[in-house]
């Protein structure tokens with residue numbers, strides 16, 4: 001089936017689609033422009049987030065929901081990778097305003113629910129998204145659905161490496177990009193990237209302020225050399241299911 005992508009539709013088609021749907025959901029993917037090792041593209045998080053939204057849209061159809069995937073927000077709070085070229089951060093208040101405005105605009109179109117997908121795990125960015133859900137709920141009286149994969153019960157469904165916290169541009173994310181955009185992975189460099197175990201959540205708790213503090217001298221941790229497209233495909237299915245389940249549960 002074809003997925004509805006807002007940026008590729010004409011406005012009368014959007015109105016007609018929402019009008020005809022029993023239940024409709026706008027999915028807004030959150031990304032980042034951030035160094036992801038020497039082997040993955042800077043828009044890794046955006047690509048994952050958008051792919052999860054696209055995959056979730058197929059799952060929604062099976063539940064009788066009509067989903068529309070919005071153009072992704074390519075930028076977020078990305079201070080941790082500032083030492084690595086290309087990483088482009090925007091301030092927390094700008095990020096907050098951007099997501100809250102876009103989510104409220106989607107709601108005003110008549111969608112039953114608005115949902116965020118996100119793959120950028122920087123603490124300052126996650127905090128903004130959580131704050132946005134609170135502000136949205138306070139203003140509209142409705143939930144802004146955010147299937148946050150850093151929450152324990154969601155994380156428990158993902159790979160061992162993800163759960164270990166040693167997962168920036170490692171096996172988990174490299175596998176996802178191998179499944180989504182294999183042409184953008186420098187597979188020639190992967191065998192020369194040794195396992196670099198850094199439990200980021202422990203470093204964060206200990207007061208680390210960026211990837212350099214954490215010892216990520218090549219902007220990665222984990223085991224990128226072990227990545228496979230098959231693992232990425234499995235993660236994608238699980239991540240999409242989390243989004244569908246959270247939205248469906250928010251109305252039942």
Ligand SMILES: [Zn+2]
Pocket residue numbers: 036044045119120121168169173
């Ligand atoms: Zn990432």
